Amino acid sequence: MSRRALRRLRGEQRGQEPLGPGALQFGFRDDDDAEEEGPKRGPGGRRPRSPGKEGVRVNNRFELINIEDLEEGPVVNGERSDGLRTEAVVSGSKRKSQSGSAEPRKDGEVDDRTGPLEQSNVSGKLRKKKKKQKNKKSSTGETSENGLEDIDRILERIEDSSGPHHPSPPPLSSRKHVLYVEHRHLNPDTELKRYFGARAVLGEQRPRQRQRVYPKCTWLTTPKSTWPRYAKPGLSMRLLESKKGLSCFAFEHSEEYQQTQHKFLAAVESMEPNNIVVLLQTSPYHVDSLLQLSDACRFQDDQEMARDLVERALYSMECAFHPLFSLTSGTCRLDYRRPENRSFYLALYKQMSFLEKRGCPRTALEYCKLILSLEPDEDPLCMLLLVDHLALRARDYEYLIRLFQEWEAHRNLSQLPNFAFSVPLAYFLLSQQADLPEQELSSAREKASLLVRQALIMFPGVLMPLLECCSVRPDAAVACHPFFGPNSEISQPPALSQLVSLYLGRSHFLWKEPAIMSWLEENVREVLQAVDAGDPAVEECENRPRRKVLYQRAPRNIHRHVVLSEIKEAVAALPPDVTTQSVMGFDPLPPSDTIYSYTRPERLSPVSHGNTIALFFRSLLPSYTMEGERQEDGGAEGLDHNQGLNRLMLAVRDMMATFHFHDPEAPHEDHAEGDGEWD
Numbered sequence: 205m206s207r208r209a210l211r212r213l214r215g216e217q218r219g220q221e222p223l224g225p226g227a228l229q230f231g232f233r234d235d236d237d238a239e240e241e242g243p244k245r246g247p248g249g250r251r252p253r254s255p256g257k258e259g260v261r262v263n264n265r266f267e268l269i270n271i272e273d274l275e276e277g278p279v280v281n282g283e284r285s286d287g288l289r290t291e292a293v294v295s296g297s298k299r300k301s302q303s304g305s306a307e308p309r310k311d312g313e314v315d316d317r318t319g320p321l322e323q324s325n326v327s328g329k330l331r332k333k334k335k336k337q338k339n340k341k342s343s344t345g346e347t348s349e350n351g352l353e354d355i356d357r358i359l360e361r362i363e364d365s366s367g368p369h370h371p372s373p374p375p376l377s378s379r380k381h382v383l384y385v386e387h388r389h390l391n392p393d394t395e396l397k398r399y400f401g402a403r404a405v406l407g408e409q410r411p412r413q414r415q416r417v418y419p420k421c422t423w424l425t426t427p428k429s430t431w432p433r434y435a436k437p438g439l440s441m442r443l444l445e446s447k448k449g450l451s452c453f454a455f456e457h458s459e460e461y462q463q464t465q466h467k468f469l470a471a472v473e474s475m476e477p478n479n480i481v482v483l484l485q486t487s488p489y490h491v492d493s494l495l496q497l498s499d500a501c502r503f504q505d506d507q508e509m510a511r512d513l514v515e516r517a518l519y520s521m522e523c524a525f526h527p528l529f530s531l532t533s534g535t536c537r538l539d540y541r542r543p544e545n546r547s548f549y550l551a552l553y554k555q556m557s558f559l560e561k562r563g564c565p566r567t568a569l570e571y572c573k574l575i576l577s578l579e580p581d582e583d584p585l586c587m588l589l590l591v592d593h594l595a596l597r598a599r600d601y602e603y604l605i606r607l608f609q610e611w612e613a614h615r616n617l618s619q620l621p622n623f624a625f626s627v628p629l630a631y632f633l634l635s636q637q638a639d640l641p642e643q644e645l646s647s648a649r650e651k652a653s654l655l656v657r658q659a660l661i662m663f664p665g666v667l668m669p670l671l672e673c674c675s676v677r678p679d680a681a682v683a684c685h686p687f688f689g690p691n692s693e694i695s696q697p698p699a700l701s702q703l704v705s706l707y708l709g710r711s712h713f714l715w716k717e718p719a720i721m722s723w724l725e726e727n728v729r730e731v732l733q734a735v736d737a738g739d740p741a742v743e744e745c746e747n748r749p750r751r752k753v754l755y756q757r758a759p760r761n762i763h764r765h766v767v768l769s770e771i772k773e774a775v776a777a778l779p780p781d782v783t784t785q786s787v788m789g790f791d792p793l794p795p796s797d798t799i800y801s802y803t804r805p806e807r808l809s810p811v812s813h814g815n816t817i818a819l820f821f822r823s824l825l826p827s828y829t830m831e832g833e834r835q836e837d838g839g840a841e842g843l844d845h846n847q848g849l850n851r852l853m854l855a856v857r858d859m860m861a862t863f864h865f866h867d868p869e870a871p872h873e874d875h876a877e878g879d880g881e882w883d
Contacts, residue, residue, distance in 0.1 A: 455544035540584035565597035586765035592626035628655035673712035
């Protein structure tokens with residue numbers, strides 16, 4: 205039987221003939237020698253076959269190629285260790301092939317046995333090689349780590365011998381600023397993916413090929429294809445000064461942006477939202493117009509459009525950032541007294557509110573830290589009244605405890621009702637976690653009980669409203685006790701009542717769990733026992749006029765925070781001087797010491813300088829303007845004014861057509877004709 209028939213019976217194909225030991229030997233010659241010698245061919249034009257090529261039979265010639273050699277292996281002394289092992293394996297296979305070729309074989313028998321046996325041997329060798337290489341990689345990794353440790357020890361010895369010993373720097377996690385913001389937590393999709401999965405979050409997004417290319421990568425928002433094409437609106441940022449590791453920045457408006465700002469203020473004074481819509485058609489990235497229109501959409505329950513407008517405003521301001529301005533370092537400052545900077549504060553606050561309502565408290569906490577880091581000393585939006593609530597909702601109890609421990613000494617956070625009750629709640633919730641050691645759990649529980657008793661003694665008027673908000677009926681001994689009775693709530697100063705209403709309206713649902721209520725009940729009983737026993741700490745809080753001195757009148761930043769929070773109980777407690785003045789959504793309660801970089805040009809008042817006919821026309825159509833005012837405006841608005849004047853003239857013609865003048869002295873012809881008819 206021929207060899208071709210034998211190959212067909214075994215299922216072999218041409219090209220899978222066994223390779224001999226000489227098949228892996230490559231001779232390197234110069235190109236000139238190769239051309240001179242030329243290809244040596246045997247009789248019939250065929251090249252002579254090597255004598256050892258008939259010795260070894262391998263079913264798959266690719267099994268001789270070690271795939272792992274293609275990967276990067278550990279380098280030792282400038283050479284790869286895998287190459288030595290590969291040469292050893294190849295030489296071993298050559299020896300076996302030569303010894304196997306020396307034995308006599310019969311037709312069909314030896315070939316049938318050697319094929320599968322050699323396949324199994326080669327596969328087994330490959331498995332052993334993989335295991336050895338993995339072990340070798342792990343061993344080299346351990347040696348490299350040990351080498352790094354040895355280097356650190358040597359450097360420490362050099363420092364000890366050269367000079368006085370300096371303590372090693374703390375780890376990176378402890379060196380981070382308490383207001384450090386992480387980039388990955390500024391994206392709400394990261395938090396939503398953790399809750400619902402990537403497929404549920406990214407399922408509705410279009411492919412990237414169809415999205416419009418935007419000029420800059422942003423962290424605060426993701427540009428959408430439905431937005432207008434971005435063009436620089438004239439907004440920029442400059443560096444004012446750098447001192448003591450802090451950098452002060454400020455937004456700037458170009459002349460074109462200033463003109464747009466003046467038109468926006470005129471549109472706000474007209475009390476017509478459509479005028480702002482018309483302005484956004486020509487200036488689609490004007491920040492104040494986007495924020496004001498967002499409030500109008502939110503009042504009309506169009507939350508999606510309101511959030512989209514706020515994101516567009518953030519995108520416009522982020523594209524104007526200075527190259528040195530950092531969102532995460534916590535060392536960049538923006539002065540709230542400058543009107544150009546306030547838009548960034550308000551846009552961040554509105555975006556944070558939307559994220560909280562959307563169910564992303566972790567992302568909202570990062571935005572809160574970002575707002576607080578822009579001006580932590582003044583805190584113009586009073587974010588300290590909100591950061592504890594977001595930390596509890598995000599279950600980041602360690603951050604709230606750390607903020608309280610670092611800022612209590614110089615900020616007196618325990619004097620705020622929200623921190624006085626939220627910090628012990630964070631300690632208690634931390635003690636409920638099972639993955640902590642028993643000693644830490646017990647210490648956290650003791651710390652929580654101690655702090656909540658201090659809070660109840662300092663703010664006794666919080667307990668009864670808190671139980672009422674949680675729909676819990678208090679015990680008769682607690683309700684009738686004078687310390688927690690109605691008198692404690694009535695005797696509070698107005699500013700303290702406003703802070704309590706703000707905290708309860710925002711965070712009361714965090715206390716509704718049965719375990720928290722039972723823990724609170726235990727501490728309330730202990731406080732009552734201390735009050736009845738005449739504890740000096742209780743007498744000190746009652747006799748010292750601390751609450752009456754500290755909470756006489758709330759500062760303006762707290763009033764601004766209450767206005768932005770829109771909590772009904774807190775808004776109702778605002779003083780009359782705040783509720784009587786007009787509050788604009790794009791700039792609520794501006795500070796009294798505002799720093800203006802440019803002023804709005806004076807406009808002629810129609811009441812003082814207009815004639816009677818102009819006032820009459822203006823009362824009929826508010827968009828009517830006099831000739832002098834039309835000349836000041838640009839040519840782009842000339843058509844709008846002409847259209848408004850045409851509509852006014854049509855309205856006057858219709859009105860004049862319906863007028864009927866009645867003269868009592870004129871003879872009534874109708875009556876005369878009528879009398880004649882009766883006759």
